[in-house]
Amino acid sequence: MTDPSAHLIDMQAIGFTPEGKPVLADIDLRSNARRIGVVGRNGSGKTTLARIMAGLIDADQGKVRVAGVDVAKDRKAALGVIGILFQNPDHQIIFPTVEEEIAFGLLQQGHPKEEAGRIVADTLSSFGKSHWAKAAIHQLSQGQRQLVCLMSVLAMRPKVIILDEPFAGLDIPTTLQLQRTLDAIDLTLVHITHDPAVLAGYDEVLWIDQGRTEMIGVAAQVLPAFQDRMNQIGAGDDLSDLTG
Numbered sequence: 001m002t003d004p005s006a007h008l009i010d011m012q013a014i015g016f017t018p019e020g021k022p023v024l025a026d027i028d029l030r031s032n033a034r035r036i037g038v039v040g041r042n043g044s045g046k047t048t049l050a051r052i053m054a055g056l057i058d059a060d061q062g063k064v065r066v067a068g069v070d071v072a073k074d075r076k077a078a079l080g081v082i083g084i085l086f087q088n089p090d091h092q093i094i095f096p097t098v099e100e101e102i103a104f105g106l107l108q109q110g111h112p113k114e115e116a117g118r119i120v121a122d123t124l125s126s127f128g129k130s131h132w133a134k135a136a137i138h139q140l141s142q143g144q145r146q147l148v149c150l151m152s153v154l155a156m157r158p159k160v161i162i163l164d165e166p167f168a169g170l171d172i173p174t175t176l177q178l179q180r181t182l183d184a185i186d187l188t189l190v191h192i193t194h195d196p197a198v199l200a201g202y203d204e205v206l207w208i209d210q211g212r213t214e215m216i217g218v219a220a221q222v223l224p225a226f227q228d229r230m231n232q233i234g235a236g237d238d239l240s241d242l243t244g
């Protein structure tokens with residue numbers, strides 16, 4: 001990115017309408033903030049937006065660039081600029097051992113095997129987890145598997161990491177440990193969640209509702225507004241509704 005006015009994350013007028021059903025409409029997210037949150041209720045379109053941002057799905061309308069890369073079109077360059085950590089590590093992991101799993105993305109990026117092996121060893125060592133290299137993934141806890149996914153993403157040296165509800169299903173101590181690890185990461189994080197509490201200390205927040213922008217701005221304004229609305233809805237009974 002040589003243009004000083006460019007945004008690291010540059011999503012403009014994003015629309016996604018599979019089978020004619022509008023899932024996302026007219027979403028803008030242009031930001032150089034280091035800690036970005038995306039909040040919304042279940043089914044509001046957060047995961048779809050995350051997948052579009054990572055280039056895993058091509059939007060039907062709009063433009064997506066991350067660090068200047070058209071992430072849906074240039075998949076190899078995309079691996080070097082943006083990584084995604086999914087809610088369930090078992091949807092991400094495909095190899096039987098930790099070192100094979102971390103090496104996979106590096107090989108996809110074009111690193112020769114020996115170099116990939118060195119980066120895997122360095123990554124594990126930087127987390128104090130060198131002893132995990134040969135560990136069988138199926139013997140790890142869910143929190144440990146989530147950390148393997150995070151190490152796999154970080155090994156690829158992206159500029160942005162998307163976290164899609166990474167604490168779902170984790171107990172409190174594991175969440176706190178993973179949260180601490182994430183807080184220490186010196187990269188841009190885009191954290192997708194329905195829980196405003198996990199975005200304490202974040203810079204900027206996009207609130208989406210039924211696929212549209214409800215509010216975007218500094219976290220200190222958007223999060224209380226989101227919490228108030230959720231409390232209002234919670235006082236009612238839209239759980240009864242069968243539509244949507």
Ligand SMILES: Nc1ncnc2c1ncn2[C@@H]1O[C@H](COP(=O)(O)OP(=O)(O)OP(=O)(O)O)[C@@H](O)[C@H]1O
Nearest residue numbers: 018021023040041042043044045046047048049194
């Ligand atoms: N390819 C698709 N075809 C049809 N519908 C889709 C498609 N992708 C997403 N949707 C629908 O769009 C809506 C938003 O889904 P999405 O998973 O993005 O929401 P979310 O905010 O992440 O929800 P949750 O918090 O429950 O995970 C859902 O109703 C989903 O079924």
